[in-house]
Amino acid sequence: MTFSPIMTNDLTAIIPAFAGGTLDRADQVRVDPVRLKEAMMRPSARLLKLDGLNPVLDEMGDLAWGPLYEASPDNDLLLLGMDGDTPCFAELSGAGSATSIPDPRLWQSLSMLSPDQAGIYATARSLVDWHARHGYCSNCGQITVSRKGGWSRSCVREEGGCGAEHFPRTDPVAIMLAECQGKILLGRQPRFPPKRFSALAGFIEPGESIEGGVARELWEEAGIKVRNVRYVASQPWPFPSSLMMACTSETDDPTLTLDEEEVEEAAWFSLDEVIAAMNGEPDALFIAPPPFAIAHDLLKYWINEQGG
Amino acid sequence: MTFSPIMTNDLTAIIPAFAGGTLDRADQVRVDPVRLKEAMMRPSARLLKLDGLNPVLDEMGDLAWGPLYEASPDNDLLLLGMDGDTPCFAELSGAGSATSIPDPRLWQSLSMLSPDQAGIYATARSLVDWHARHGYCSNCGQITVSRKGGWSRSCVREEGGCGAEHFPRTDPVAIMLAECQGKILLGRQPRFPPKRFSALAGFIEPGESIEGGVARELWEEAGIKVRNVRYVASQPWPFPSSLMMACTSETDDPTLTLDEEEVEEAAWFSLDEVIAAMNGEPDALFIAPPPFAIAHDLLKYWINEQGG
Numbered sequence: 001m002t003f004s005p006i007m008t009n010d011l012t013a014i015i016p017a018f019a020g021g022t023l024d025r026a027d028q029v030r031v032d033p034v035r036l037k038e039a040m041m042r043p044s045a046r047l048l049k050l051d052g053l054n055p056v057l058d059e060m061g062d063l064a065w066g067p068l069y070e071a072s073p074d075n076d077l078l079l080l081g082m083d084g085d086t087p088c089f090a091e092l093s094g095a096g097s098a099t100s101i102p103d104p105r106l107w108q109s110l111s112m113l114s115p116d117q118a119g120i121y122a123t124a125r126s127l128v129d130w131h132a133r134h135g136y137c138s139n140c141g142q143i144t145v146s147r148k149g150g151w152s153r154s155c156v157r158e159e160g161g162c163g164a165e166h167f168p169r170t171d172p173v174a175i176m177l178a179e180c181q182g183k184i185l186l187g188r189q190p191r192f193p194p195k196r197f198s199a200l201a202g203f204i205e206p207g208e209s210i211e212g213g214v215a216r217e218l219w220e221e222a223g224i225k226v227r228n229v230r231y232v233a234s235q236p237w238p239f240p241s242s243l244m245m246a247c248t249s250e251t252d253d254p255t256l257t258l259d260e261e262e263v264e265e266a267a268w269f270s271l272d273e274v275i276a277a278m279n280g281e282p283d284a285l286f287i288a289p290p291p292f293a294i295a296h297d298l299l300k301y302w303i304n305e306q307g308g
Numbered sequence: 309m310t311f312s313p314i315m316t317n318d319l320t321a322i323i324p325a326f327a328g329g330t331l332d333r334a335d336q337v338r339v340d341p342v343r344l345k346e347a348m349m350r351p352s353a354r355l356l357k358l359d360g361l362n363p364v365l366d367e368m369g370d371l372a373w374g375p376l377y378e379a380s381p382d383n384d385l386l387l388l389g390m391d392g393d394t395p396c397f398a399e400l401s402g403a404g405s406a407t408s409i410p411d412p413r414l415w416q417s418l419s420m421l422s423p424d425q426a427g428i429y430a431t432a433r434s435l436v437d438w439h440a441r442h443g444y445c446s447n448c449g450q451i452t453v454s455r456k457g458g459w460s461r462s463c464v465r466e467e468g469g470c471g472a473e474h475f476p477r478t479d480p481v482a483i484m485l486a487e488c489q490g491k492i493l494l495g496r497q498p499r500f501p502p503k504r505f506s507a508l509a510g511f512i513e514p515g516e517s518i519e520g521g522v523a524r525e526l527w528e529e530a531g532i533k534v535r536n537v538r539y540v541a542s543q544p545w546p547f548p549s550s551l552m553m554a555c556t557s558e559t560d561d562p563t564l565t566l567d568e569e570e571v572e573e574a575a576w577f578s579l580d581e582v583i584a585a586m587n588g589e590p591d592a593l594f595i596a597p598p599p600f601a602i603a604h605d606l607l608k609y610w611i612n613e614q615g616g
Contacts, residue, residue, distance in 0.1 A: 019517035027528055028567070123515025130514070133472070134446040141444035141451070151513075164441070168514050172480045172551050205459075206438070206476050206549050207431025209327035210542040220335055231539040234518040241514050243480050259336070 014301060016235035016244075017110070017292035021119020023081030023088055030079055030149040039087035040068065040077065046088055047071050048080065048124050052095040054106055055121050061112040063121060078127050078150030080120060090124040092150060096132030097240055110292050118292065119236070126241040127151075130168045133240075139164045169241055174213045175201035175295055176247040177302055178226050180254045180268060184302060185222060186286065187258075187266030197277075197286040199246070199295040200263065214247045222266055223257025226250060232301055235294040246298040271306050274299055322609060324543035324552075325418070325600035329427020331389030331396055338387055338457040347395035348376065348385065354396055355379050356388065356432050360403040362414055363429050369420040371429060386435050386458030388428060398432040400454060404440030405548055418600050426600065427544070434549040435459075438476045441548075447472045477549055482521045483509035483603055484555040485610055486534050488562045488576060492610060493530060494594070495566075495574035505585075505594040507554070507603040508571065522555050530574055531565025534558060540609055543602040554606040579614050582607055 029035045039045060045068040049056035056064040068089055071077060076092040113121060127150060134153055137144050142161035144153040151168065155161035177199055178185040186197040202217035204210060211229040218224050226249035235244045254268055269277075269285065276284040278299055289295035337343045347353060353376040357364035364372040376397055379385060384400040421429060435458060442461055445452050450469035452461040459476065463469035485507055486493040494505040510525035512518060519537040526532050534557035543552045562576055577585075577593065584592040586607055597603035 016517070018515070019520060021515055021520065025513065025524060025528075119515055119520075123513070126514035136444060136446050136449035138442040138444050138446045138452075138474075141449045143449070144446075166446075167479075167511070169477055170480055170512055170514050171475075172478055203475070204478055204551055205333065205431070206434035206478050207326070207329055207427055207544045207546065208551075209324070209544060210551070210553070212327060212329065212427075216333060220333075231542075234539075236515045236517060238515065243512055243516075243518070245518070 014233040014297050015115060016233060016246075016294040016297045017113075017115060018118045018122040018236045018238065019234065020115025021123060022116040023083055023120055023123075025081045026079065027151075029082070029087075030151050036079065036149050039079065039082075040089070042085075042087055044086045046086060048088065048090040048120070050090065050093070050095070050124065050128065052093075053097055053125050053129055054103060055109050055113070055125075057109055057112065063113065063117045076131075076146040076150060078124065078131075078146075080123055088120070090128060090150075092128055092131045092146060094132050096129050107290065107292075111290065122236045122238040125238040126170075126236070127168055129238075129240045134166060137161055137164055138166070170236075171242045172204040172210070172213075173201055173237070173242045173244050174204055174210055174217060174247055175199045175244050175298065176214045176218065176229075176249055177298060178218055178222070178224055178249050178251050179302075180224075180251045182306075183254070183268035183270050184274065185218075185224070185256075185266060186269055187222070187263040189262065190264045193287070195287045196289070197265075197267070197269070198289040198293070199298055200266070201244070201295075202262075203242075204245075210245055210247065214249055218249065218251075221259045221263050223255070224251045224253065233294065233297060235297075237294075244294045246294045246301075248298075248302065271303065275303060278303065322541040322605050323423060324541060324554075324602040324605045325421075325423060326426045326430040326544045326546065327542065328423025329431060330424040331391055331428055331431075333389040334387065335459075337390070337395075338459050344387065344457050347387065347390075348397070350393075350395055352394045354394060356396065356398040356428070358398065358401065358403070358432065358436065360401075361405055361433050361437055362411060363417050363421070363433075365417055365420065371421065371425050384439075384454040384458060386432065386439075386454075388431055396428070398436060398458075400436055400439045400458060402440050404437050415598065415600075419598065430544045430546040433546040434478075434544070435476055437546075437548045442474060445469055445472055446474070478544075479550045480512040480518070480521075481509055481545070481550045481552050482512055482518055482525060482555055483507045483552050483606065484522045484526065484537075484557055485606060486526055486530070486532055486557050486559050487610075488532075488559045490614075491562070491576035491578050492582065493526075493532070493564075493574060494577055495530070495571040497570065498572045501595070503595040504597070505573075505575075505577075506597040506601070507606055508574070509552070509603075510570075511550075512553075518553055518555065522557055526557065526559075529567045529571050531563070532559045532561065541602065541605060543605075545602075552602045554602045554609075556606075556610065579611065583611060586611065 137155035157163035445463035465471035
């Protein structure tokens with residue numbers, strides 16, 4: 001899979017996991033019923049294998065694909081995109097997740113996937129899940145149907161609906177470091193595994209900028225006021241469909257007031273302490289976030305910025 | 309209105325319109341029915357006046373507020389946040405927008421509002437509109453009700469629903485410049501007023517990073533491949549509920565292949581041509597985007613970067 005609209009000669013760029021998808025999303029095929037049908041009929045067309053929402057890996061640890069005819073005739077198809085001349089689909093199986101916390105067994109599969117594979121999986125997982133939870137029109141309550149190769153759902157006017165068109169949802173989330181006197185703030189959510197600390201995070205709300213959301217979250221969750229909010233990198237996070245935006249910020253006063261519903265523990269960590277955790281040293285003060293989480297890239301970025 | 313969790317001593321920061329809201333969003337009040345009720349009962353509690361989804365301005369050109377008792381008893385209330393000790397609400401009136409293109413008369417009101425006022429209005433408009441279009445559960449089709457002071461809607465299990473909780477939606481949108489040989493790419497959407505050119509833009513899709521979305525949009529809409537995608541600033545855009553993320557990028561080949569459904573005309577403009585348009589000169593080649601659009605800030609940023 002070699003298509004990419006982005007020229008990757010920028011050696012300083014951070015490409016977090018899930019952010020490396022290289023299928024041509026082929027929006028001009030999605031919206032054209034004739035071209036979409038033609039893509040489905042192509043003998044090379046292939047189907048991403050999923051186990052519910054989880055990936056199926058082949059013996060090489062890559063995403064497993066089958067022929068398109070393996071899809072159930074009852075399910076709509078999602079056009080993931082084109083791999084050269086090969087149309088790549090996933091099946092809208094109705095699999096949805098009740099929670100945003102994925103199956104712990106999934107983490108191991110994810111750590112085996114290459115960046116472009118993880119990007120394809122992220123797209124498929126978010127969309128299969130979105131369709132499963134959007135069978136009805138939020139505007140009028142009538143049934144919706146998949147349209148545009150799975151990139152929208154329509155409420156059907158001919159069947160008494162209001163005709164509204166609904167698009168897949170992507171929720172922007174800020175994930176951030178605050179720096180104070182050479183140390184950074186990390187915290188634990190109650191659901192984290194033991195000893196894991198990571199960057200604080202929260203959804204951007206309507207009427208907020210990314211920078212405003214970073215400042216609000218740090219105020220709400222940790223009671224600190226920050227300045228110099230800086231964007232670092234972003235990552236799609238398909239649990240179920242977030243866009244993680246990693247930022248740094250600064251403060252002068254390290255006094256913490258925690259919102260213990262959201263953050264059960266938080267502390268300021270020095271460069272040496274962060275390096276020890278990122279290196280997985282046995283006496284490290286905490287366990288760092290896993291490599292496929294953008295918090296990991298953010299900590300690496302911060303270490304580099306310190307000349308560490 | 310002076311509360312702000314962000315310290316604003318960063319003189320280089322770009323604060324686009326709508327991004328300057330300074331109400332304390334008071335999430336701990338939203339989620340606590342007792343504290344929420346107490347806020348509603350406070351004699352100082354006030355109600356943002358809206359005309360449908362449009363702002364009502366007082367004689368000073370500020371947002372107009374009334375006492376909370378002016379709200380219809382039939383409507384739920386949205387807690388916009390706290391202005392010091394004053395709880396600020398809007399009324400979930402059922403006003404919704406059929407299109408994402410606002411009433412042209414609205415633009416003049418918007419250009420009169422201060423940044424914090426525009427931020428409050430953006431929050432209110434996005435949420436009132438979201439509630440109007442989410443009266444039904446997308447998962448099961450049953451009726452939903454407002455919860456958490458208007459910051460979520462719940463499908464009611466006791467009335468036969470599935471119990472799903474739905475949160476207000478915010479759609480991340482990339483808006484971007486591409487630079488080639490000292491010129492930048494700007495384009496016209498078919499719905500733009502005559503002579504208006506602006507930065508190209510598009511929604512970030514599930515499974516995409518911001519940087520990936522920028523590259524895909526420029527490829528789809530203009531047929532160019534870019535590198536060095538850089539984030540510049542963000543802005544909430546309440547038509548109906550986008551998060552605009554302004555970026556720059558670079559390319560070596562200025563050859564354009566337009567998607568004429570999305571972009572009816574596009575061209576490369578020099579620094580002098582952009583400055584003339586931003587200054588509103590009568591012989592400028594195009595009309596620049598208005599000051600409350602982040603595309604305006606993005607062009608200003610680019611001019612400054614050129615030392616212009």
